Amino acid sequence: xxxxxxILRRMVAAEIAQQSIYRGAWVIFMLANxxxxxxxxxxxxxALANGAQLPVDERYITTxxxxxxxxxxxxxxxMAGFLANDIRLGKLSSWMVRPASLLLGFVANNLSxxxxxxxxxxxxxxxxxxxxxxxxxxxxGFGRWALFVVTLVLGAILVFTIDILIxxxxxxxxxxxxxxxxxxxxxxxxxxxVVPLALMPEWSRGxxxxxxxxxxxxFPVEIVAGNLSSTExxxxxxxxxxxxxxxxxxxxxVWAAGIRAYSAVGA
Amino acid sequence: xxxxxxxRRFFAQAVVRETHYRAHFLTxxxxxxVQLGLGIVPTLLLFGFTQEVHxxxxxxxxxLVGVYQVVTGLMATFIGPNLNRMTSYLTEGELDAVLLRPxxxxxxxxxxxxxxxxxSNVASxxxxxxxxxxxxxxTPNVGQVLQAVVLVMCGLVLLTAVWSALVYSAFxxxxxxxxxxxxxSVVEAGRYPLTFFPVPVRSFLTFVFPVAFAxxxxxxxxxxxxxxxxxxxxxxxxVIAVLLIRLVWQRGLRTYxxxxx
Numbered sequence: 012x013x014x015x016x017x018i019l020r021r022m023v024a025a026e027i028a029q030q031s032i033y034r035g036a037w038v039i040f041m042l043a044n045x046x047x048x049x050x051x052x053x054x055x056x057x058a059l060a061n062g063a064q065l066p067v068d069e070r071y072i073t074t075x076x077x078x079x080x081x082x083x084x085x086x087x088x089x090m091a092g093f094l095a096n097d098i099r100l101g102k103l104s105s106w107m108v109r110p111a112s113l114l115l116g117f118v119a120n121n122l123s124x125x126x127x128x129x130x131x132x133x134x135x136x137x138x139x140x141x142x143x144x145x146x147x148x149x150x151x152g153f154g155r156w157a158l159f160v161v162t163l164v165l166g167a168i169l170v171f172t173i174d175i176l177i178x179x180x181x182x183x184x185x186x187x188x189x190x191x192x193x194x195x196x197x198x199x200x201x202x203x204x205v206v207p208l209a210l211m212p213e214w215s216r217g218x219x220x221x222x223x224x225x226x227x228x229x230f231p232v233e234i235v236a237g238n239l240s241s242t243e244x245x246x247x248x249x250x251x252x253x254x255x256x257x258x259x260x261x262x263x264x265v266w267a268a269g270i271r272a273y274s275a276v277g278a
Numbered sequence: 279x280x281x282x283x284x285x286r287r288f289f290a291q292a293v294v295r296e297t298h299y300r301a302h303f304l305t306x307x308x309x310x311x312v313q314l315g316l317g318i319v320p321t322l323l324l325f326g327f328t329q330e331v332h333x334x335x336x337x338x339x340x341x342l343v344g345v346y347q348v349v350t351g352l353m354a355t356f357i358g359p360n361l362n363r364m365t366s367y368l369t370e371g372e373l374d375a376v377l378l379r380p381x382x383x384x385x386x387x388x389x390x391x392x393x394x395x396x397x398s399n400v401a402s403x404x405x406x407x408x409x410x411x412x413x414x415x416x417t418p419n420v421g422q423v424l425q426a427v428v429l430v431m432c433g434l435v436l437l438t439a440v441w442s443a444l445v446y447s448a449f450x451x452x453x454x455x456x457x458x459x460x461x462x463s464v465v466e467a468g469r470y471p472l473t474f475f476p477v478p479v480r481s482f483l484t485f486v487f488p489v490a491f492a493x494x495x496x497x498x499x500x501x502x503x504x505x506x507x508x509x510x511x512x513x514x515x516x517v518i519a520v521l522l523i524r525l526v527w528q529r530g531l532r533t534y535x536x537x538x539x
Contacts, residue, residue, distance in 0.1 A: 040456055050464075063328035
């Protein structure tokens, strides 16, 4: 464990050095990242101003969409396709004789890119926040913000393990790109990245509130934007931790089974 | 004229190429349909809470999404495959080989590659547009349809110019590889009528990033709310945009010093 962490630290440092060559690209990515929620924000504010009867108020909508960019960025994972390729093309073989898991490399890549993206995103977030400062919900005190950070980290772990699970299908299937694409598309709606889950129709509420994707993006943002009661907060946190543990165990099991089934193409 | 003949060759070759990759056609079709469905979700939810927004009904906005799908489908078919690889042409010196050819290099780099499979999105967009028009009870006459078609073409020219300007920045900035993503995320604003945005944003979407000409204006033309004045404005802006982008290209070429050899 300690040794793995030490290796991880080295790998992250190396990745950061490597990735900072593309710092221009990160700025561009983050610009795109902030644009999409901004368009949604303007649309929903117009609807509200035009008299639409939404179940949430203007402050909720504004805070939600302003913070959405940072939530989708910090909890994102883009490795499923790459990991599946490494399995399919046999790159995994060379890692099996190394003193660290192939997955550790992906963790390092994930952390280092996010580290660089934060620097690009925070100034943009600041500008958007400043523009909408009059209708932002800023929870008093430190508690909710701390929970925001904690749930973001848990959300990031959840997305990452879902990606491991999907990529692990490559042990048995030739082409998982359709699965990866399906995950991205389903996730974008169910996680609340397209429309706040609070605006989903009433009949879907029971499903929407307890499906795993809510805990990848929406839940952390709701903690700051919304008026979740402390019971709802605690239940949410428990459900989120439950999902992290359950998906983590499942991913571990499937990965181990996959390694046993692995036939090392190209060795 | 010669360029038109050349372009016909590009197209014929692309069709032949596509027949080799039938699975690609199918996945493009499926992904396009799912994305179209997803794109309508916010609109449907929005109109679950209200009857109309700034004079636009649900059916009209659905028709607008149809126009958006047609426009983005055409861009992804004819323009996207070219502009997406532009930065590698500029930063890796592949431009050299193009400059040597007996053809306008800007024409070649903007129209060489065609992704035929994306035309399926144009088809689904037309279906959605027709559905929206029938639902909203609009019956445009020939003149209005003509206005809409001209406006969509202006929109295509303007969007191509803006996207080109973005990628040509590689002449001066080098590392702008993923700049297409910025274009793709701003163009999303075209899913909604212009009046859904605050006034400063409206000007931005009309004159700086003129997606309004590609979606909102054509639909207004179909519902008869638009005179020929706006069509004239669209044509005028398109001409200016083409002249400007020619100029930017020529300026950029002068700074190009080839990366390889």
